[in-house]
Amino acid sequence: MELTNGATKAGDWRNYERVLLPPIRNLHKLEVYENEANGYNRLRDVLENDDWTPESVTNEVKASNLRGRGGAGFPTGLKWSFMPDPDDRPRYLACNADESEPGTFKDRQIMEYNPHLMFEGILIAGYAMQLDACYVYIRGEYADWIRHMEAQLQKAYDKGYVGDNIMGTDFSMDIVLHKGAGAYICGEETSLMESLEGKRGYPRYKPPFPAQKGLWASPTTINNVETLAHAPLIIENGGEWFANTGAEAHPGPILYGISGHVNRPGVYEYPTGMLITDLIDEVAQGVIDDKGIKAVVPGGCSVPPLRGDGIDGVTMDSESLQEAGSMLGTGGMLILDEDTDMVSYLRRVTHFYQHESCGQCTPCREGTGWLERIVTRIDEGEGNMRDLDLLLDLCDQMEGRTICAFADAAAWPVRNTVKRFREDFEAKCKPSVHPTGADLSAAGATAA
Amino acid sequence: MSHFDIERPIVKLPEQQPEQQIPDEELVWTDEEQERIEERKAKYPDPKSAIMDLLWMAQEKYDYLPPEAIRLCADTLDMDYARAYGVATFYTQYYKEEKGKFVLDVCTCFSCQMMGGYDILHYLEEKLGIHKGETTDDGLFTVEEVECLGCCGSAPMMQVTNGPYVHNLTKDKVDALLDDLKDGNMPPFVSVTLPQDEDEMGGNRRSDVEATETYQTPPRSEAVK
Numbered sequence: 236m237e238l239t240n241g242a243t244k245a246g247d248w249r250n251y252e253r254v255l256l257p258p259i260r261n262l263h264k265l266e267v268y269e270n271e272a273n274g275y276n277r278l279r280d281v282l283e284n285d286d287w288t289p290e291s292v293t294n295e296v297k298a299s300n301l302r303g304r305g306g307a308g309f310p311t312g313l314k315w316s317f318m319p320d321p322d323d324r325p326r327y328l329a330c331n332a333d334e335s336e337p338g339t340f341k342d343r344q345i346m347e348y349n350p351h352l353m354f355e356g357i358l359i360a361g362y363a364m365q366l367d368a369c370y371v372y373i374r375g376e377y378a379d380w381i382r383h384m385e386a387q388l389q390k391a392y393d394k395g396y397v398g399d400n401i402m403g404t405d406f407s408m409d410i411v412l413h414k415g416a417g418a419y420i421c422g423e424e425t426s427l428m429e430s431l432e433g434k435r436g437y438p439r440y441k442p443p444f445p446a447q448k449g450l451w452a453s454p455t456t457i458n459n460v461e462t463l464a465h466a467p468l469i470i471e472n473g474g475e476w477f478a479n480t481g482a483e484a485h486p487g488p489i490l491y492g493i494s495g496h497v498n499r500p501g502v503y504e505y506p507t508g509m510l511i512t513d514l515i516d517e518v519a520q521g522v523i524d525d526k527g528i529k530a531v532v533p534g535g536c537s538v539p540p541l542r543g544d545g546i547d548g549v550t551m552d553s554e555s556l557q558e559a560g561s562m563l564g565t566g567g568m569l570i571l572d573e574d575t576d577m578v579s580y581l582r583r584v585t586h587f588y589q590h591e592s593c594g595q596c597t598p599c600r601e602g603t604g605w606l607e608r609i610v611t612r613i614d615e616g617e618g619n620m621r622d623l624d625l626l627l628d629l630c631d632q633m634e635g636r637t638i639c640a641f642a643d644a645a646a647w648p649v650r651n652t653v654k655r656f657r658e659d660f661e662a663k664c665k666p667s668v669h670p671t672g673a674d675l676s677a678a679g680a681t682a683a
Numbered sequence: 684m685s686h687f688d689i690e691r692p693i694v695k696l697p698e699q700q701p702e703q704q705i706p707d708e709e710l711v712w713t714d715e716e717q718e719r720i721e722e723r724k725a726k727y728p729d730p731k732s733a734i735m736d737l738l739w740m741a742q743e744k745y746d747y748l749p750p751e752a753i754r755l756c757a758d759t760l761d762m763d764y765a766r767a768y769g770v771a772t773f774y775t776q777y778y779k780e781e782k783g784k785f786v787l788d789v790c791t792c793f794s795c796q797m798m799g800g801y802d803i804l805h806y807l808e809e810k811l812g813i814h815k816g817e818t819t820d821d822g823l824f825t826v827e828e829v830e831c832l833g834c835c836g837s838a839p840m841m842q843v844t845n846g847p848y849v850h851n852l853t854k855d856k857v858d859a860l861l862d863d864l865k866d867g868n869m870p871p872f873v874s875v876t877l878p879q880d881e882d883e884m885g886g887n888r889r890s891d892v893e894a895t896e897t898y899q900t901p902p903r904s905e906a907v908k
């Protein structure tokens with residue numbers, strides 16, 4: 236078979252040395268982070284060295300070509316440069332630790348094993364954008380990890396790394412941990428801001444964009460945990476190092492969360508641009524019982540699943556995945572073996588969206604309900620062939636017609652699962668009333 | 684046919700004039716709680732933003748949030764009851780009605796579906812003699828089906844009463860968990876070690892956590908054919 240993309244872009248990944256989660260015992264403790272991981276020295280450098288100005292920090296992040304790890308893949312340096320010049324309003328960062336995209340479980344590993352890297356990244360971002368405070372929005376289910384981080388954050392406060400006049404300079408910034416209470420939609424950036432303000436998590440219309448009018452109507456930037464954790468590494472090793480790691484158009488180290496029918500699931504740190512087949516066969520040590528692969532969902536439940544026979548040569552970066560008809564999303568991969576029923580799969584996925592829609596927009600609120608009902612009907616053997624077209628038509632009615640991207644995220648997996656695994660769906664639908672090859676001319680004649 | 688039983692969406696209207704569950708004299712904050720409230724209010728430019736924290740505190744105090752508990756939070760922050768009620772009802776982790784002493788939130792989403800989440804859910808339902816969403820007669824257990832808990836590598840998994848996660852579930856593990864809970868022992872915090880840590884540094888990287896588990900080869904779901 237002709238390879239679309241071909242070789243890995245991750246270089247010599249077998250000898251890759253981890254930087255986000257380096258193998259250092261007790262790295263989550265402040266002393267260890269300081270002594271063995273160069274901890275808070277990147278921040279010190281930025282604050283004390285006159286060569287670093289807010290602009291040059293932002294430019295270094297731009298040069299690194301870091302793209303957001305929260306799902307949308309937006310260039311981080313560019314996002315930072317959208318912040319307006321300081322005026323009399325406070326300025327905020329919201330760190331998105333909501334991590335509710337099904338199939339995604341990587342940010343939690345940073346919060347547990349290397350929380351200070353996240354804090355240091357937040358402070359560096361705060362210096363670059365001249366911010367007053369950062370609110371870390373953590374999903375309420377992570378209660379144990381919130382307690383863990385509260386303890387570590389207090390230590391950083393006690394050491395003078397966070398708060399007023401950090402390290403004796405005139406830079407001051409607070410970090411506040413905010414506990415959510417169970418709502419997927421609060422991962423969407425404008426919903427997250429509403430929730431932080433103490434309201435129902437209804438996404439806002441854009442514009443105004445958060446950089447103009449965000450938290451409490453002040454300029455705000457939203458970044459994912461992993462995105463911010465990259466900032467100290469970029470300052471230490473240079474944007475060029477980052478840009479030269481992994482896939483050129485989507486570079487850097489990345490945390491892959493691999494789950495599903497594989498022998499060794501888990502979170503792995505490697506460069507972007509890994510071959511999907513390498514990740515499955517070598518990193519995750521193959522599919523359970525050496526079965527074939529039916530489908531791979533490369534980046535959380537919202538991205539279109541790829542067929543198992545179409546993953547050869549596809550690499551984990553936005554370019555290659557786009558060519559293959561999917562997206563990098565959050566980098567949380569689900570691998571499904573050849574015996575998986577894709578109708579069952581889609582039924583549960585549509586149930587998720589039906590349950591989590593915030594209900595503001597009619598196409599989304601009603602559409603997600605209908606998607607679930609129709610797929611359930613097919614799964615129960617009650618569906619008709621025409622339901623497949625009805626599903627695709629519904630997707631058309633939902634995409635691009637709502638306040639936030641949730642409705643698109645609900646429609647993409649439906650559209651692509653139905654299109655790519657149509658045989659599974661047809662097998663469960665009632666046979667067509669007109670068997671293929673039936674002579675319809677007689678029926679037409681009597682009606683006339 | 685698949686074996687799971689997702690409900691059609693139904694909208695349940697709340698009781699319009701529910702009886703007060705918490706007596707007036709208990710509807711006050713202790714000094715410690717008051718201190719914590721002031722601390723949280725100071726973290727936000729608008730003190731009303733602390734409503735989510737207060738609802739959490741009220742839930743810890745009263746185990747769930749009947750209207751009078753929500754009203755207490757609203758009054759404390761000087762905000763409208765309707766707004767506080769709106770917040771309490773938007774988020775699934777706030778319990779608007781009384782639940783069992785232990786709430787077993789089984790993840791059946793996405794990865795967990797494929798790795799046996801429904802097997803665990805159905806096993807629990809059978810063992811406890813209740814359906815999901817219901818509470819056992821002795822008031823000990825409530826079983827619920829929840830969406831992804833962000834732990835898909837150790838699927839199937841569950842969370843106990845908005846607290847600890849229990850990973851890599853099997854029927855034996857569920858039996859042991861129920862026995863422990865009946866004895867009043869909550870499961871400990873478990874650190875799931877990274878595969879690369881196991882290869883490079885012998886697994887557990889935290890000296891302050893005793894209970895660890897590895898990401899394991901999960902079973903294949905029996906409920907999804």
Ligand SMILES: Cc1cc2nc3c(=O)[nH]c(=O)nc-3n(C[C@H](O)[C@H](O)[C@H](O)COP(=O)(O)O)c2cc1C
Binds near residue numbers: 305
């Ligand atoms: C429905 C929906 C859910 C989202 N959930 C999350 C989430 O749980 N975590 C996250 O980091 N980003 C999530 N995002 C993406 C955020 O809106 C936002 O793009 C991201 O946090 C920006 O950070 P980044 O630029 O660092 O990636 C979600 C987006 C949508 C539309």
Ligand code: SF4
Binds near residue numbers: 597
């Ligand atoms: S698209 Fe859906 S989730 Fe987003 S605002 Fe509209 S109803 Fe809410």
Ligand code: FES
Binds near residue numbers: 338795831
């Ligand atoms: S799917 Fe169950 S924890 Fe993510």
